[in-house]
Amino acid sequence: MSDVETLLLDRFERHVEELKQYCAIPSVSTDPAYKPEIERAARFVADRMTRAGLERVEILPTEGHPAVVAEWCHAPGAPTVLVYGHYDVQPPDPVELWTSPPFEPTIRDNRLYARGASDDKGPSLIPILVVEAFLESQGKLPVNLKFLFEGEEECGSAHLEALVTAQADRLAADVVLSADGALWRPDLPTVTVASRGMLAMELELHGAAKDLHSGRHGGSAPNPLPALARLLATLHDDAGEVAVAEFHDGITPPDPKLIDAIRASGFDVQGYFNAIGAELPRPLPSAEDLLVRQWLKPTLELNGITGGYGGPGTKTVIPAKAGAKLSCRLVAGQDPDRVFAAIEAHLRQHAPAGYRLEIRRHGPGSQAFALPADHPVLALTEGVLGEIYGQPPLRVAMGATIPIGTIFRRRLGIETVFFSFSTSDEDYHSPNEFFRLERFRDGMVGWARLLPRMAGQSPG
């Protein structure tokens, strides 16, 4: 075990406490009410980077939430690595389903429970701690390191691309290591080489100008709730496939190697439905069918419907409006702008007469991402994970979106390799998000081993 690893493991308890402090900040990015907490989290990150010994630490404003940048660039001849992470978190609701409050980090069963613990505060704190350990024990880093932590990952990274474009010189590097992402399964080491893109929007149907009594007006006044249900019901066919014209245009077939990986994964379909607590579909899909749907096919999901009374009991109201939030996961060949246009056209075409339809897009969205199979840093991460977990990791795709892959490729001309120690079962968009403390430890070991090996890589 290297000096760096020893130092990190000696301080493990203290680092867990630091992570708890970090997770206590409710840095929810999608809701403007949390803006002061976003700023507090950015300062927490900047302060911690400074204490670790990073230089040129700066909180950079964007038109949305700020990003935090830092660097240590005193390894001439060695490659330059840009570390990506994010300090914002998902909303905690439904809060009543949390066992311990979402922003009161609590350890149970060797897991840290808190909103953001797994996505991405735990995994992204690790490289900062590893930098500190290198600088303390060796006085230097094996490679040049730059950091970019954004504050809008959980609401679509709307201003990241503009920031990266404006700061292209400052962020110039040979490769991105993303501390965001996740190991696919707790029982199997994996590396993620592809992820789906994203497009989010919402719609609202307006009937009367105000809420009306459903007894007085029922039968004569427009009710946007059934109108919305009927409109949303047109989005999929009876088999659950997206029924929007031109939605699937341009899709390219998936990489056959990923299909091979799916077949090799020994994925337990019945176990999957048991784990999420859903009924077993009849007939049960094959592992290949299910993972293709989860990784390699696009979706059009409803994420929320609101309208009328939702409290206890009854309220005999015809609401003035009803709304829905939608998001798509996109696959290779789909363009967020073209998909948005297709959905908008579908909604306008199927919108019922007598109602006003409003459609709002949330952010630019992002295309799907895929890493070249022969990328040398990918091989290095596979080596480190193989050592830690005792078996070579499987290359997998992920259904979720990390838009940075396409942004860094387009704006900095470099690839992104995912090296996160989150695990995808850690409920990071659900109540009771947690981060396994052994993954926190594994991550410190992993980063401490990976960085020296990258020094041997030729830059550029």
Next chain:
Amino acid sequence: MSDVETLLLDRFERHVEELKQYCAIPSVSTDPAYKPEIERAARFVADRMTRAGLERVEILPTEGHPAVVAEWCHAPGAPTVLVYGHYDVQPPDPVELWTSPPFEPTIRDNRLYARGASDDKGPSLIPILVVEAFLESQGKLPVNLKFLFEGEEECGSAHLEALVTAQADRLAADVVLSADGALWRPDLPTVTVASRGMLAMELELHGAAKDLHSGRHGGSAPNPLPALARLLATLHDDAGEVAVAEFHDGITPPDPKLIDAIRASGFDVQGYFNAIGAELPRPLPSAEDLLVRQWLKPTLELNGITGGYGGPGTKTVIPAKAGAKLSCRLVAGQDPDRVFAAIEAHLRQHAPAGYRLEIRRHGPGSQAFALPADHPVLALTEGVLGEIYGQPPLRVAMGATIPIGTIFRRRLGIETVFFSFSTSDEDYHSPNEFFRLERFRDGMVGWARLLPRMAGQSPG
């Protein structure tokens, strides 16, 4: 003007202040969180009845919210009149749309704005004030009066029938005068002789056991939101008619005299849609078509849909469950139990595979109500209204439900005549509910004139 009327009008300002105090109590019956306020409102009513000179004032518990009863029975040979009202109110949400807070009663433009001001605190306070004025100026009432004010009208009067059954002797009377109900239009005096029945329920569709990340799980996990939309979309056909088998069974044709009244009403269809702020349907329905739909046809309305994220921005979630609140207005010949069975069967038949469907009925519901056209007290109320408003009132039906008509007929063997000074445009199930102060004044005059005329009626 009688002594009683003079006394009431002299004290008008004071009575407005009393009404404001009453309306400041947030006695929302449908939400258990307001239970202490319900009890406070019941005590307010009981205290005010006692101060007015009523006797045997009592707060009677039920399995839900209590009822308040009182009486003055010292007019031997005169008929006994049971006055009905309710002290509970609708929920105030959406609170943000109120100009002044719903439970801070505020006068603007000679209207009292507050939740419950029009439905039913203003109209039901009137007979108490009139009793006080009679007892003060004449030492007696012209008829025997009993009062029954319930606390569950806005959540379906679930325990009223049991209470009336248990208290049948105490409540025995010759006729019910309801201080609940409403004048149909501000510009035309009306008496209501029929109302639709009611049935309320909610349903929930459950998918996975917890909320899931729509990126990770989108495509492979069940999403109850589109499933709910598709299920709800089956409830109506393309023309908006209820598409539930057996829903319409047993419906009897409407009273031709009500159709005649609709034709005589000069109802302005275009004005109706302008007033509620909705787009004009194309083609525009006739006045007869519209009012038949509003008064004499049944509905199956959605009153609320909830599921997933409803806050600002985006949350990429697949919610564990989604729900909807439904209510029906029923017409003559429909039975709430049979209609519930029909809807439940429809929902179970159309429920998508892979989801768990829960259906909960809210209260027993109520059948439609119709008053015999030759009821003598109906003629008296028409006479009083004709004097106050300078033209004979039109007999109308109402789309909304007052279940008391059928309950009092079944349990006490007597008819219910509506004598309320609420007006149906007073937004009583919407934000900014108000009660016109001139109607408060008209109501005092109206009750002060009606009671002596009822003394001439033969009891029984």
